[in-house]
Amino acid sequence: MNPDKLSLFLGCIIPNRYPGIEKATKLCLDKLEIDWIDLPNASCCPAPGVFRSFDRSTWLAIAGRNISISEELERDILTICNGCYGSLADANNKLKNSEKLKEETNQHLKQINKELRGTIKIRHIIEYLYREFGPEDINERVEYPLNFNVALHYGCHLIKPSGERNLGNVERPEFFDELIESTGASSLDYPDKMECCGAGGGVRSALHDKALDITNHKLSQIKNRGVDCIVNACPFCHMQLDSGQAELGEKFGIDYEIPVLHYTQLLGLAFGYTPAELGINLNYVKNQTFLDKLEETITEQ
Amino acid sequence: MPESDLSEELKKTGVDILKCMQCGVCSGSCPSGRQMSLNIRKIIKKAYTNDKNILTDKDLWMCTTCYTCQERCPRGIKIVDGIYKIRTVAVREGTMLSEHRKVSHLLLETGHAVPINEETKQKREQLGLDSLPETVSKHPKALDDVKIILKSCKFDELVSKKE
Numbered sequence: 536m537n538p539d540k541l542s543l544f545l546g547c548i549i550p551n552r553y554p555g556i557e558k559a560t561k562l563c564l565d566k567l568e569i570d571w572i573d574l575p576n577a578s579c580c581p582a583p584g585v586f587r588s589f590d591r592s593t594w595l596a597i598a599g600r601n602i603s604i605s606e607e608l609e610r611d612i613l614t615i616c617n618g619c620y621g622s623l624a625d626a627n628n629k630l631k632n633s634e635k636l637k638e639e640t641n642q643h644l645k646q647i648n649k650e651l652r653g654t655i656k657i658r659h660i661i662e663y664l665y666r667e668f669g670p671e672d673i674n675e676r677v678e679y680p681l682n683f684n685v686a687l688h689y690g691c692h693l694i695k696p697s698g699e700r701n702l703g704n705v706e707r708p709e710f711f712d713e714l715i716e717s718t719g720a721s722s723l724d725y726p727d728k729m730e731c732c733g734a735g736g737g738v739r740s741a742l743h744d745k746a747l748d749i750t751n752h753k754l755s756q757i758k759n760r761g762v763d764c765i766v767n768a769c770p771f772c773h774m775q776l777d778s779g780q781a782e783l784g785e786k787f788g789i790d791y792e793i794p795v796l797h798y799t800q801l802l803g804l805a806f807g808y809t810p811a812e813l814g815i816n817l818n819y820v821k822n823q824t825f826l827d828k829l830e831e832t833i834t835e836q
Numbered sequence: 837m838p839e840s841d842l843s844e845e846l847k848k849t850g851v852d853i854l855k856c857m858q859c860g861v862c863s864g865s866c867p868s869g870r871q872m873s874l875n876i877r878k879i880i881k882k883a884y885t886n887d888k889n890i891l892t893d894k895d896l897w898m899c900t901t902c903y904t905c906q907e908r909c910p911r912g913i914k915i916v917d918g919i920y921k922i923r924t925v926a927v928r929e930g931t932m933l934s935e936h937r938k939v940s941h942l943l944l945e946t947g948h949a950v951p952i953n954e955e956t957k958q959k960r961e962q963l964g965l966d967s968l969p970e971t972v973s974k975h976p977k978a979l980d981d982v983k984i985i986l987k988s989c990k991f992d993e994l995v996s997k998k999e
Contacts, residue, residue, distance in 0.1 A: 547950040550969035554956060558963045573970035576978035578947035584901055585939055585949065588923040589932070593989040600985055643988045647981040695903035696916070705907050731867045731902035736919075738868070738900050741933040745898060748871040817959050 541613040541658070542574035542605045544623065547582070548770035549615060555814015556770055559799040560615050560660065562813070566806050567668070567676070574612065577601050583622040583692070584737040595636060596643040598626035599651040603644060611656045613663060615799065617769035618735070621692030624657040628699055659693055661768045661798060662702060665710045670717040677805040680719025682832050683763040683825075685801070686793075687715055687722045688753075688776065690769040691731050705729070714798065715766060718805040725760040727753060732767075734775035747786075750779040754791050763825055764794040766801050773797055781819040794818065794825045804829065840925055842883045842890075851918040853884045855911040862905035862915055874898035876905050876915065883922060891926040897933055927994065940995035947972035947982040 543564070549556045564571045580598060581587070587594040602623060605612045614620040630637045631653040641650055664673060689711055697705045706729065712722040733739065733749030754776065757765060767773050777795040784790050795818060803813040810816055810826060846853055856877075863869050863877040874895045882890045890896055899919050906915045926932075932940075939949050948971070957967040968974040972982055986992060 545969055545971060547948045550960075550971060551948060551950050551952045551956055551973070554960045554963055554965055554969075557969070558965055575970050576972060576975050576981075577970075578972045578978070578982045579943055579949045581943065582939075582949045585936055586943065588920055589927045589936070589940065590989065590991060590994055591920075591924060593986065593991040593994075596985050596989050597982065600982065643985050646984050646988055649981075691900070691902040691904075695907055696914075697907060705903075729904075731900045731904075733867070733900060736899050736901035737897060737933075737936055737939075740939050741897055741935040742872075742894075743935075745868070745872050746900075749867050749900070752867075752871065812963075814959070814963055817962075 539570055540610045541569060541571045542608055542610040543571050544574050544577055544580070544601065544612045544614050544619055546614070546616045546619040546770070547579050548774055553770050553773060553797075553814070553817070555817045556615065556773070556797040556799060559797065559803040559808070559813040562808055563799045563802050563806065571613065572608070572610070574601070574605055576604060580619040580622040582618055583625070584618070584735050585740060587622065588737055592639065592643070594622070595626050595630060595640045598623055599630060599640040599644055600647070600649060602627055602630075602655065602657070603649045603651045606652055606654050611658055613658050613660060615660045615768070615797070616771065617659070617690040617692040618771050620657065620659040625699060627653075627655075627657050659768070661693060661711055661714060665714060670713040673714060673802070674717040677718055678807045679805055679833055679836055681801070681805050681829070683720040683828070684761070685715050685720045685722050686725055686757040686760060686762040686765045687712055687728070688732065688765055688767045688772055689729060690767055690772045691735060693768060711768070715801070718801055720801065723760055723762055726756045732772040732775040733779075734771050739771075739775060746775065747779055747782060750775050751783055751789070754780065754783070754793065757793060758791050762793065763828060764796050766796050766798055768798045770797065778819050792820060792822050794820050794822045840929070842886050842888075842922065842925065845925060846883060846918050846921055849917060849921050851914045851921060853880050853913060853918060855913055856880050856884060857911060859910060861908050861910060865904045865908050867902060867904070868898045868900055872898045879922070880913070880915065880918065883918065890922060891929055892931050894933075896923060896926060932995065937995055940991070944983070944986055944992055944995070947979045
């Protein structure tokens, strides 16, 4: 399969809650001259924390349907969400490696005239940009180098389980930090950098306040480090860290006011798009200091 | 409640919990363990002693599936895969948190765990995107296909069970 031909898998939270990330991604993909289309007719990946926890056959069949649509188009799937990546990549690997599971899944898919053949790969935009372009190449394409101090949140399912992902060290990874720095920004280390945002595993949906306790801990560590923004590559982490700040404000009067950006929104800024074009203004957290710093950076260049 | 041998069920999915030496690296690494009552070491212990109480224990649903325990386990036990498996047994035997039942019904009705709403449609238009994305939200025939698959998997029956 040609890694240059991709279908963009949107998932649920990006198109249905944070469309700014969808817009930013599409602007960046065009800027990088990547051959992409929207994956038509896709559904939920399905969300691994909940549906994989409930029933394996359903998880594999719904994932199998999404994958089979992209197989028909002869395009690898590009995900922009750690959850979609984890769910589709794990399902794809299981289906490719087990004739039994593949046959069971295809029994369900047959009813809608689809078949999973096992011919494509599932990609995540961060590992895709790192492996197919690399930080130096990205850096050369940047038009407005940013001078932000960034707290990077990798998110769990981008890199784990490591046996499936093959992206190196999960305790102290660096590849995503390199992509942050390719925009001109600095990626600052902070305690518990690799810790979960709290949302995964169905915890946000069923035990909302418990998830928020984990988020609060993470945000407090980031706040202490003194950064301009948080950058992630997963809308579920994005939502937890962004709307989580609003909830912590309402419940406990804690105002972190740390802007949260998906990596494609950061890269979009470095390509010269405005915060409004990238939907950064549609976040819960509004922070004028961040926008002023951006304005200064752009004006100086 | 139907009988199921948890350690055997787990072994079938490649999770050999009998290798566990109860060292506690898993619970020491657990972000949920810091904030909640979840003790992943105890869950594993209960599973290998076939203690069925874990199927109805709320702690089972406090795992965010962050995989830190699994990555660090000195015995290489696929702990999170084990959690997934124990959860599917719990759901099969009728235990499901009410919010999880709700999100399952959203999938059954809309094909999405988080469906589109009016506020987001407006945001999409503001960004110059089509008000509906190119997903099942826009294509009813594709949504029908998703519903056919969910029915074929008997997902509707599974999540309609009463606790």
